[in-house]
Amino acid sequence: MKVLGILGAHKKDGFTGQMLATMLNAVPKGNETELLYLADYDIKPHTAAPNPTLKALIAKLAESDVWILAAPTYWGSVSGDMKHFLDCLRPKLVYQKKNGDTIPGPFKNKHYLSLTTCYISALDNYFSGATDGTFRVLDKVMSAAGVIKVGEVVLPGTFGMKTIPAKKIALCEKWGQRLVTKDRRDDNTLKRYIQLFLMIAVMALITMALQGAFRQVLPLQNFFVNWGSFVLIFFVLLAGILHFVTVMKHRRR
Ligand SMILES: Cc1cc2nc3c(=O)[nH]c(=O)nc-3n(C[C@H](O)[C@H](O)[C@H](O)COP(=O)(O)O)c2cc1C
Known part of the structure; x- marks a missing residue:
């Protein structure tokens, strides 16, 4: 080589x-x-x-x-x-x-x-x-x-x-x-799918934990409140993580 x-x-x-x-x-x-x-x-x-x-x-x-x-x-x-x-x-x-x-x-x-x-x-x-x-x-x-x-x-x-x-x-x-x-x-494709899967799994877990924390103020038994709050929290987490991956991914130290 x-x-x-x-x-x-x-x-x-x-x-x-x-x-x-x-x-x-x-x-x-x-x-x-x-x-x-x-x-x-x-x-x-x-x-x-x-x-x-x-x-x-x-x-x-x-x-x-x-x-x-x-x-x-x-x-x-x-x-x-x-x-x-x-x-x-x-x-x-x-x-x-x-x-x-x-x-x-x-x-x-x-x-x-x-x-x-x-x-x-x-x-x-x-x-x-x-x-x-x-x-x-x-x-x-x-x-x-x-x-x-x-x-x-x-x-x-x-x-x-x-x-x-x-x-x-x-x-x-x-x-x-x-x-x-x-x-x-370039055999990163499988790695990327695994990363994506783990990212989604962790974010879903955090989202559900946050929903649970707001159970007192959110009527989660209502399907649309449950769904809407899940989407909102998940979106904020996803936007944050994507920002981190695309903006902060380079070596700096
Ligand atoms: C024209 C010029 C612009 C520079 N701009 C930056 C800069 O924006 N940020 C920074 O941290 N260092 C900046 N530096 C410093 C160089 O990046 C730094 O000295 C580097 O280690 C030089 O590498 P060298 O020793 O291989 O020449 C600049 C240096 C020069 C000559």
Whole structure:
């Protein structure tokens, strides 16, 4: 297998670059790794004109099984270098149908891990979600391209940091080892159904418990009051959990 680390950052040896290098170094022997520092290339959009640089980069993407997309968080989003690279690649990431819809292109079913770093502390990031914007952009592009996510890693608190904390180094090493060892099929469908079932079971239980708690004030023997209050409580819980899953799901610490 080949793991390609793609670094879109102002500094090659900054914290993001160091995290990426640690991950690549941990990839078990017998597998190939390569680090691509985007600033080394003069990347121009894919057009009808010859574009040997982009062509060479596309070949590297094609020959790799797993991509590590590493970009620091700049202005609450993905770094410009990484965004520019993904923008230029668009016609190679997705095919466009006649009606303008896009479908995954030739990289469908490859795998990626996203990695970012930021100045603000883990606690600040936990509450403000400063790095969510970075992950969201990467996820949006990769999901359009049909590339399957294997995980995400964040290093917050780089302001004043001298060396990367040991536990983050260990995390990078763990990911480096895991990237090539697991069966990388997207077999999450069953897992998602099980999660959905458990979510509904727990929410129904909480809803019924809350209804029970309001038994004194709610005439629950009336079918419509019983049904209406169940729907209302269930909806509030569902909205809350969906908000959590869609807004708060990214790694922040
Ligand atoms: C242009 C620019 C914008 C930045 N915006 C943010 C930001 O919005 N939030 C944040 O926490 N850090 C921000 N930072 C700090 C970087 O994310 C942080 O220093 C990161 O660890 C740099 O990675 P590096 O060491 O790999 O260069 C910004 C840095 C630059 C240069």
